Amino acid sequence: MTQSKITSQKTIKTKNHDQNYDFDAIVVGSGMSGGYAAKEFCEKGYKTLVLDRGKPIEHGNYETEFKPPWEMQFRGKMHGDEIKENYFIQKKGHGVSDYTKHHFINDQENPYIQEKPYLWTRSSKVGGKSVIWSRQSYRWNKIDFEANKKDGHGIDWPIRYDDVAPWYDYVEPFIGISGSYENLEELPDGKFLPALPMNVAERQVKASVEANFPGRKVIPARVAHLTEPQPIHTALGRGQCQSRNQCGRGCSWGGYYSSVSGALPAAKRTGNLTLTANAQVQEVLYDTKTGKASGVRYLDTVSGEITTVSARVVFMCASTLGTLQILMNSTSDKYPNGIGNTSGMLGHYIMDHVHGAGANGTVPGHLDSYYKGRKPGGVYIPRFQNIKSQQGNYLRGFGYQGGASRATRTTAGRAKQTGIGKSFKEANRIPGNWRFQITSFGEVLPDFNNRVYLHASKKDQWGMPLLVTNVAYGQNEEIMKQEMMDSAVEMLKAAGLKNVKGYNKAMAPGRSIHEMGGACMGRDAKTSYLNQWNQSHDVANLFVTDGAAFSSVSCVNPSITFMALTARAVDYADKQLKAGIL
Numbered sequence: 001m002t003q004s005k006i007t008s009q010k011t012i013k014t015k016n017h018d019q020n021y022d023f024d025a026i027v028v029g030s031g032m033s034g035g036y037a038a039k040e041f042c043e044k045g046y047k048t049l050v051l052d053r054g055k056p057i058e059h060g061n062y063e064t065e066f067k068p069p070w071e072m073q074f075r076g077k078m079h080g081d082e083i084k085e086n087y088f089i090q091k092k093g094h095g096v097s098d099y100t101k102h103h104f105i106n107d108q109e110n111p112y113i114q115e116k117p118y119l120w121t122r123s124s125k126v127g128g129k130s131v132i133w134s135r136q137s138y139r140w141n142k143i144d145f146e147a148n149k150k151d152g153h154g155i156d157w158p159i160r161y162d163d164v165a166p167w168y169d170y171v172e173p174f175i176g177i178s179g180s181y182e183n184l185e186e187l188p189d190g191k192f193l194p195a196l197p198m199n200v201a202e203r204q205v206k207a208s209v210e211a212n213f214p215g216r217k218v219i220p221a222r223v224a225h226l227t228e229p230q231p232i233h234t235a236l237g238r239g240q241c242q243s244r245n246q247c248g249r250g251c252s253w254g255g256y257y258s259s260v261s262g263a264l265p266a267a268k269r270t271g272n273l274t275l276t277a278n279a280q281v282q283e284v285l286y287d288t289k290t291g292k293a294s295g296v297r298y299l300d301t302v303s304g305e306i307t308t309v310s311a312r313v314v315f316m317c318a319s320t321l322g323t324l325q326i327l328m329n330s331t332s333d334k335y336p337n338g339i340g341n342t343s344g345m346l347g348h349y350i351m352d353h354v355h356g357a358g359a360n361g362t363v364p365g366h367l368d369s370y371y372k373g374r375k376p377g378g379v380y381i382p383r384f385q386n387i388k389s390q391q392g393n394y395l396r397g398f399g400y401q402g403g404a405s406r407a408t409r410t411t412a413g414r415a416k417q418t419g420i421g422k423s424f425k426e427a428n429r430i431p432g433n434w435r436f437q438i439t440s441f442g443e444v445l446p447d448f449n450n451r452v453y454l455h456a457s458k459k460d461q462w463g464m465p466l467l468v469t470n471v472a473y474g475q476n477e478e479i480m481k482q483e484m485m486d487s488a489v490e491m492l493k494a495a496g497l498k499n500v501k502g503y504n505k506a507m508a509p510g511r512s513i514h515e516m517g518g519a520c521m522g523r524d525a526k527t528s529y530l531n532q533w534n535q536s537h538d539v540a541n542l543f544v545t546d547g548a549a550f551s552s553v554s555c556v557n558p559s560i561t562f563m564a565l566t567a568r569a570v571d572y573a574d575k576q577l578k579a580g581i582l
Ligand SMILES: Cc1cc2nc3c(=O)[nH]c(=O)nc-3n(C[C@H](O)[C@H](O)[C@H](O)COP(=O)(O)OP(=O)(O)OC[C@H]3O[C@@H](n4cnc5c(N)ncnc54)[C@H](O)[C@@H]3O)c2cc1C
Pocket: 028, 029, 030, 031, 032, 033, 034, 051, 052, 053, 054, 094, 095, 121, 123, 124, 125, 126, 127, 128, 129, 130, 132, 133, 134, 135, 136, 137, 279, 280, 281, 282, 317, 318, 319, 320, 322, 323, 326, 513, 514, 546, 547, 557, 558, 559, 560, 562
């Protein structure tokens, strides 16, 4: 452990809106959920401070965005030594390359302790993982919010789909989600921009799967890409997705949604936003006299200076485990085990999605067909298991993401093609067979024993106690994963694909990068951390609106639901503030 970087302490004395507070609202984290909280508070007229431990980033100035491979040292690949030294965790997840590595944290400098293996993917910049996500965006369905109550695993959600639906309606148009209207109970439609068209091989697989397996659907992936920008997007300078498929580097067009291209500029244009980067929030401060959070203490990771800042309301959006780390480090006589933790539930029920099983194969024919350019989304196969009734020998279900493309020199089937000169170039002009692949994300059962906590003595270089992960999959996940592979193989074979290969890889929890839980919402203050408004049961002006609030995880990608619940929570806080209750 390196030496502490703390150099001095100060207290902000701006008192720029309400004489009793420095800011109306403090939002911790500027990623998917924090960006949205900032936008909502600022648009409602609140002076809002956003604190993020990441480095600053400027939309439109992404350092590797336009670099061709020959300008990169290893054509975009990372050197083995660099992975071993600095990205030994991040590289086990996805999306990390020489083009994108600067958006991910350096593992050497940001340690945590894996009591059981856990892959914790973290971003290094303002905007969080919203800059590097894969943009898949699906609404949860009715049974997702009822599952805990029905099968008895986890805490019953204090809300249902109908509580969230208006907020999906609210955030989707702002983000811009391309998708098709399917009228499926298991995957509710939203407010969509035109869907990305399926290619010929995807259409063939769709037709065969739907004919062979009534009730199963193959639909265009729903992704946060502007297929037809609306005034709400162009007003922020966002434009049409160029289908360059280099999203992880950042996109100057704002063709896909990120906090940096969408919510933060929207917040900034109100004049109410103060955004501070390199600000590691270490503690939410508790005022015994008022029984409320008085503000936060943060450390400037460049200067080492510590600052205390106050606000009427504090929103925690530092990504699930980041938020939990801060809350657990916020101790007082009243809350020795973490602010607002009279239930003892803080840190428990950590979940993500079970991932790493699927299948691929060759789609015969269509060799006279190709596609123009690239496509930032393939297909989605919504959950079809255990919907109307319990069928398999596992609880809950999974969905598939995937797509088809023609093999090239660098993709499966042609990877070993080597050569030099004219004949090599000529050979590479001819694309290979159509390949189709699907991979799945499955719902993990909430388990009280899956938890994170703070190490008693080990700290990071800035003095923050290290997080310890103790999370493991159970038998339900193992059985489900086998089924994910078997069903994928069965569908691709029935669809007439050749050389179908299934896979079921061992993957540590966290690998899906969809971590949730640890400060779960619930009806009872004795058994849950938050109420139905993402509000602490104990500390009324403290809200948690990232994945930490989630009582279960569905099987669909979660970020759109983080944003919907964040907008809903700000709306509630606004009403409480205006009524003088907070
Ligand atoms: C490669 C990849 C692909 C993904 N694909 C998808 C997808 O297709 N669909 C989907 O729904 N999700 C996807 N995700 C997950 C998605 O990015 C996350 O669900 C989402 O970004 C989480 O939002 P958040 O606000 O909780 O956290 P983040 O977006 O990570 O933002 C958290 C912010 O908090 C800051 N922070 C952390 N600790 C502190 C602290 N102590 N003090 C101050 N600030 C702090 C961080 O710097 C960060 O900026 C993907 C993620 C990755 C990495």
